[in-house]
Amino acid sequence: MLELRGVSRHFGGVKAVERLDLNVAEGEIFGLIGPNGSGKSTTVNVIAGLFEASGGQILFKGGNLDGLPTHRRLQLGIARTFQNIRLFGQLTVWQNLWVAQNAPEDRARRGFLSRWLGGRGGARAEMAGLLEFSGLAHKRDELAANLAFGEQRRLELARALAAKPKLLLLDEPAAGMNSEEIGQLRDRILKLRAQGMTVLLIEHVMELVMGVTDRIAVLNFGQKIAEGTPREIQNDPGVRKAYLGGA
Amino acid sequence: MDFYYGLAQTVGVHTLLGLSAYIVLLTGQVTLAQAGFFAIGAYTAGMLTVLAGWHLVPAIGAGALTGAATACAVGFPALRVKGLMLVVATLAFGEGVRLFFFNFDYQVAKGEIKVGPVGGEGFRQIRFFQENGWTTGEVMLFIWAFVILVMAALWWFDRSRYGAVLRAVGEDEVAAQSVGVNLTAVKVSAMTVGGAVAGIGGALYAHYTTHIEHANFNVLLATFAIAYPIVGGLSNVFGTLAAVIFVQAFLIEGLRDLGDWRNLLFGALIVLAMNLRPQGLFGGRRA
Numbered sequence: 001m002l003e004l005r006g007v008s009r010h011f012g013g014v015k016a017v018e019r020l021d022l023n024v025a026e027g028e029i030f031g032l033i034g035p036n037g038s039g040k041s042t043t044v045n046v047i048a049g050l051f052e053a054s055g056g057q058i059l060f061k062g063g064n065l066d067g068l069p070t071h072r073r074l075q076l077g078i079a080r081t082f083q084n085i086r087l088f089g090q091l092t093v094w095q096n097l098w099v100a101q102n103a104p105e106d107r108a109r110r111g112f113l114s115r116w117l118g119g120r121g122g123a124r125a126e127m128a129g130l131l132e133f134s135g136l137a138h139k140r141d142e143l144a145a146n147l148a149f150g151e152q153r154r155l156e157l158a159r160a161l162a163a164k165p166k167l168l169l170l171d172e173p174a175a176g177m178n179s180e181e182i183g184q185l186r187d188r189i190l191k192l193r194a195q196g197m198t199v200l201l202i203e204h205v206m207e208l209v210m211g212v213t214d215r216i217a218v219l220n221f222g223q224k225i226a227e228g229t230p231r232e233i234q235n236d237p238g239v240r241k242a243y244l245g246g247a
Numbered sequence: 248m249d250f251y252y253g254l255a256q257t258v259g260v261h262t263l264l265g266l267s268a269y270i271v272l273l274t275g276q277v278t279l280a281q282a283g284f285f286a287i288g289a290y291t292a293g294m295l296t297v298l299a300g301w302h303l304v305p306a307i308g309a310g311a312l313t314g315a316a317t318a319c320a321v322g323f324p325a326l327r328v329k330g331l332m333l334v335v336a337t338l339a340f341g342e343g344v345r346l347f348f349f350n351f352d353y354q355v356a357k358g359e360i361k362v363g364p365v366g367g368e369g370f371r372q373i374r375f376f377q378e379n380g381w382t383t384g385e386v387m388l389f390i391w392a393f394v395i396l397v398m399a400a401l402w403w404f405d406r407s408r409y410g411a412v413l414r415a416v417g418e419d420e421v422a423a424q425s426v427g428v429n430l431t432a433v434k435v436s437a438m439t440v441g442g443a444v445a446g447i448g449g450a451l452y453a454h455y456t457t458h459i460e461h462a463n464f465n466v467l468l469a470t471f472a473i474a475y476p477i478v479g480g481l482s483n484v485f486g487t488l489a490a491v492i493f494v495q496a497f498l499i500e501g502l503r504d505l506g507d508w509r510n511l512l513f514g515a516l517i518v519l520a521m522n523l524r525p526q527g528l529f530g531g532r533r534a
Contacts, residue, residue, distance in 0.1 A: 048425060074427035086422040088415045098408055099415045102427025110408070163427050 001026040007056035016042040018222040034219035077166035089145030100162035134158040259390040263448030265475025265487040267441040275417035280337035281472035283344035284314040286464035288446030289453035307450040314446020322438035349461040369460025480527020
């Protein structure tokens, strides 16, 4: 589904990501972990198109993403959340979802004719479904900025889903959550997988990563140092060294 | 009574000017180009009624179109830059338009006199209303018909999905493009709609003053244009209207005794508004 071939991203002399190969299969939950500054968020930004890759190729469903702007990549089916929540604070909860309905079928539905043939009702029903899924139905008309932290995280996930993605890039979705909220997030991710969603999950919270992922890649200083199932990763001496330090 | 009609005309035209900046400001772009589009609308419509003998209504339509077309053309290069650089780029455009009309001569003989724009002397005798015997009151109502029409259209537009998209871009461009919004398309179309609204305002302005010249469309006018939605807030179009009434009727006419000191007040007002109520004097409470 998603394939990175030797992808690099340099900032001046800093090699944030260096010759990274990744292969995420359809329907898989793929974890990307690593210490702070190891290049995880940069990888997400390069896949989403916020940064252009300095080298290498990114393929999505067999097509090359090279040079495509972010909004085009979203329309192909790649949606994301942000490590530091970036909602539209002055829009209401449902407007945040409304703005994000940019899947090709939604764009077609906004055509003049189809709008009168029930397209609008369809968009509303989908938003209601997403609010239900995220436990935000009662906050529908609240400004996003007034939501509690956990609710904002949930809304950001719902907003990414509003574009009907095939691949979801989650950049530390559990950061700042308590363990009850992490449990709910895990349930949601598993529900999405049951519906056939592919997920690239970047996370520090091992409780979540080890519980939901099928495979994990570990980054350190922009390079992949290990890849395997959660169990293999947990027992990998190189990974332990990267995380715990030492010679 | 004529004084109040005249004031209502000014308020109406300035409301259109402020609304043209309001649309662009929703996307987070501060533009000083609106006086330029206003000037283009004014000259286009004036030349069409005076030189080509058009009726005013289609001439206003043409003013809106030329304003929109110019705004669209300016939007593509200008909106590549943001913040202060955009302010400088649009300021340069506005001054460019002014200097163009400063040098623009196009006169045609009409009976014994020659009519049309004459560079620095300006464009006199835009007398559509007088030639057709309109009273000041009728002119005022005519202008307000357009103001109400534009305000209603923008009100609806603001509440549509498109309005939410504009505000989303204004709040966070990175997030907006990440949810699939095409930033260039959104910003350029906001600029284009703004150009059309400014063009309508300019067309009306040219006909009620009957005499326009380059100096009418200077940086001060551009500053007014952007100040109205800033002072009025971005909650809805009525904030801009309230700001125009406040500035034109109270600050400029109401305090006429203060003479040129009023300009100082105007500056102080903007500084105060930005510091005390960044959401605008009449804006809703923001979280």
